[in-house]
Amino acid sequence: MLAAKEEQLREFQEEMAALKENLLADEKEPCCLPQRCVPKDTCRLHRENDQIMTNLEQWVTNEKLGNDLQEQVKYIAKLTGEKEHSHSQVTHMPSVLSWF
Template sequence: DTLQNKINLLRQKCVASSNEVEALRASLGAARSDSCRLHQESELVVTNVNQWVREQRQANEKLGQKIREQIKHIAQLTGEKDYLQGAVRQLQQENKHLKKEADKQRIEWERLKVLQGSDWVTQTLLSPPRPELREEE
């Protein structure tokens, strides 16, 4: 009877071990499948990250080119602005000079006008009356 118990016990252990081996095989298969899937997913992530990096690099290059063009345009506009500011200053000085000249000429013209008026008054008072005026009287 003892031998039979030992055999039964060993059979039970063998069945339990076989079941455990099958469970471990299934678990190993699932782990391998998960590992393969994870490897594929990680490769996909790396591919996507590399694509994103390329796109970012291209976008940065494009943006850098645009910034360089804007810097050139700003430099050109700054040069034009400086030139125009100089031209405005020069024209303001010329305008100021011309106003002074116009004022001088206006004053001179008014002085001559006053002198001509006083000469006319002097000539009228000193000259004898004209004959046409005498006949009308």
């Protein structure tokens, strides 16, 4: 599951790099819009790009934490089962000892 998420992250990063290349290529081409509009749009696109990357990184972090929590819950359940088993053996011991 984590490997699939990391693969998805890598694909997103590759797509982001391609989009950045396209953006830079578009910035180099003459535009029919007035020059003062282009920097605003470029700045906005860069902010949106950064926000997307931040959100994506946060999502990956949350996925990893979720996986860690699931593993911890499984481990706690295992330990609880072992504790209950040990407790039942200890409570059964006095009756076994009285036979001797």
